[in-house]
Amino acid sequence: MKKQRRKTEEEEHSDIISSLPDCMLAHILYFLPTKQAILTSILSSRWRALWTLVPVLHLDKPTLYSIRTSTLDDILLSRNSSTLCKLRIDCPRRSFVDKCVQAAILRGVQELDLVLDLDNQTKELPASVFFCTTLVVLKLRGHFLLNPPDSASSSSSMFPSLKILQILHVYYANHNSLSTLLAACPLLQDLRIKVSDSDFDFLDKEADNKFNIIVFVPTLKILVLDCSFLRWSFKLHINTPALEYFNFKGDLDSDVVSENLPNLFKSVLDVRSCYYLDWMWKLTNFMRLLCNIRSMELCVGTAEYILEHSLSNNHYDVPMFHNLSSLKFYGDLWAMWSPWNAVKLLLCRAPKLQTLAFELNYRCCIHSFSVDFPLKKPLDVPECLSSHLTTCHYKGFSGHAMELVEQILKESKVLKTMKITFNSDLDSKEKLRIHEEIMKFSRTSQTCQIVFD
Amino acid sequence: MKFCTVKQYFDDENNNNVTNGIATTVIPLPNKHLKIKANNKEMEQYEQELLRNVMPQELTKLILAANYLNFKEALDFFCRTVANAIQNKSVDYVRKFFGLESDFEPGEEEKLCKEFAWSFEGVDED
Numbered sequence: 001m002k003k004q005r006r007k008t009e010e011e012e013h014s015d016i017i018s019s020l021p022d023c024m025l026a027h028i029l030y031f032l033p034t035k036q037a038i039l040t041s042i043l044s045s046r047w048r049a050l051w052t053l054v055p056v057l058h059l060d061k062p063t064l065y066s067i068r069t070s071t072l073d074d075i076l077l078s079r080n081s082s083t084l085c086k087l088r089i090d091c092p093r094r095s096f097v098d099k100c101v102q103a104a105i106l107r108g109v110q111e112l113d114l115v116l117d118l119d120n121q122t123k124e125l126p127a128s129v130f131f132c133t134t135l136v137v138l139k140l141r142g143h144f145l146l147n148p149p150d151s152a153s154s155s156s157s158m159f160p161s162l163k164i165l166q167i168l169h170v171y172y173a174n175h176n177s178l179s180t181l182l183a184a185c186p187l188l189q190d191l192r193i194k195v196s197d198s199d200f201d202f203l204d205k206e207a208d209n210k211f212n213i214i215v216f217v218p219t220l221k222i223l224v225l226d227c228s229f230l231r232w233s234f235k236l237h238i239n240t241p242a243l244e245y246f247n248f249k250g251d252l253d254s255d256v257v258s259e260n261l262p263n264l265f266k267s268v269l270d271v272r273s274c275y276y277l278d279w280m281w282k283l284t285n286f287m288r289l290l291c292n293i294r295s296m297e298l299c300v301g302t303a304e305y306i307l308e309h310s311l312s313n314n315h316y317d318v319p320m321f322h323n324l325s326s327l328k329f330y331g332d333l334w335a336m337w338s339p340w341n342a343v344k345l346l347l348c349r350a351p352k353l354q355t356l357a358f359e360l361n362y363r364c365c366i367h368s369f370s371v372d373f374p375l376k377k378p379l380d381v382p383e384c385l386s387s388h389l390t391t392c393h394y395k396g397f398s399g400h401a402m403e404l405v406e407q408i409l410k411e412s413k414v415l416k417t418m419k420i421t422f423n424s425d426l427d428s429k430e431k432l433r434i435h436e437e438i439m440k441f442s443r444t445s446q447t448c449q450i451v452f453d
Numbered sequence: 454m455k456f457c458t459v460k461q462y463f464d465d466e467n468n469n470n471v472t473n474g475i476a477t478t479v480i481p482l483p484n485k486h487l488k489i490k491a492n493n494k495e496m497e498q499y500e501q502e503l504l505r506n507v508m509p510q511e512l513t514k515l516i517l518a519a520n521y522l523n524f525k526e527a528l529d530f531f532c533r534t535v536a537n538a539i540q541n542k543s544v545d546y547v548r549k550f551f552g553l554e555s556d557f558e559p560g561e562e563e564k565l566c567k568e569f570a571w572s573f574e575g576v577d578e579d
Binding site for chain 1: 510513516517520528529532533535536537539540541544547548551552553554555556557562565566
């Protein structure tokens, strides 16, 4: 009797992992990097093909160096028709990318994340990608040449299921490549693009055409656009009635028009100054479309430009943001410059502001001159400080721009919380010194608590 | 919703042997799950504890339990724990961990090993 019982226990011990069904084992492999998952095929005959059931494949250079092409061929083109949900490739082989992408499309792939790094060559995106009916997410980066087929000439619609599109540095075949692509996506909700000068290497530079970034997408909810430092002139036109989040980093030099943004909730702005006389006018027009937002993040450099331009030009002003309840200043803070006046100017435009935040990186500057702009007349006391501002949070505080903290504590009448999160670089002695100094500042609000993190 | 199936789970015949062990781990799960959202560090610590105190076969049962209870976050957590336990480990270690035995023909396993030792070489007509 004893012997029998022991046997059962041993069997149970060894069989327990095998009692899990294939899909559970594949779920465990899902949490491993693909390279490791592939290696489990050596474990036993049952595990031979288990990794092919994992719905996600990440094929990067280290993974591809450790297995034979024939193995890869087996899985990709296998008779096992399980859906491949996500394929990520980061590899420098053009034919391989083609093969993988085709196989993935046959297996109903929903997410494609393609990074292509070729030395001096490009590769056109396979045509089957544009017409893939199951694709929901597409991320592209690298030496792809974006040349979307002309929608008029094709019988089926392009990207019928695509909701998320991210393009980070690809080559464009012609001036309308991007616009054609965007116009063809019927369900697009999330669009993130970064454009740089090298992306236009293949455009016909003789022609006097601007590169068109026309975003007329009625379903778009999130738009992140980085076209900063472009020397190539472009035309940006945005008309997105469903847009809720707009993150823009760029110049207003070129042709920039935005319209029809009734649902915009939050905006993140990093707009560089140019030395055209009408910069303030352009900025005012640009920001006017944003004036109903509830939340804004503004690059502190942009705030500085606004202060600088408004001092020299009295005609145009940043519009009033009547619904703004949360405002954050982010970016690099250069030495010897106190941003308080720039912050104050913006605070004057947000009468109902409740939450103010800062996340500034202090940058040392070789020059020791102060770049404070002399004010012709002192700025008004912002209304929000008297009536609405209850929370202020300074993240990554390193002890610089103390004036910000001091002034806010002094002028806020209803402030409840001032939260200071220290920069991780500070040592405890510094933190203590800053703590003591801040506790000495006078506070107008009786209920104000200062919290240190 | 999650707790009504727990009773059914205990009533099922195949679970009599290890009911108690699982109960003590599975029942506190919903609280842990709330913590997942709150604090990643705590979950890491819990994961370490789990790996130290719980045998692989217990983990397997936790996975089955979480699946039966339709508790996705717990299922993901336990599967991820197992994956982390075998990541970067040798074939022999993983076999021992899972209690597996190689059932390949003598030459087959060697062949497989060779396949993975080859570096990637496509028939590259680029």
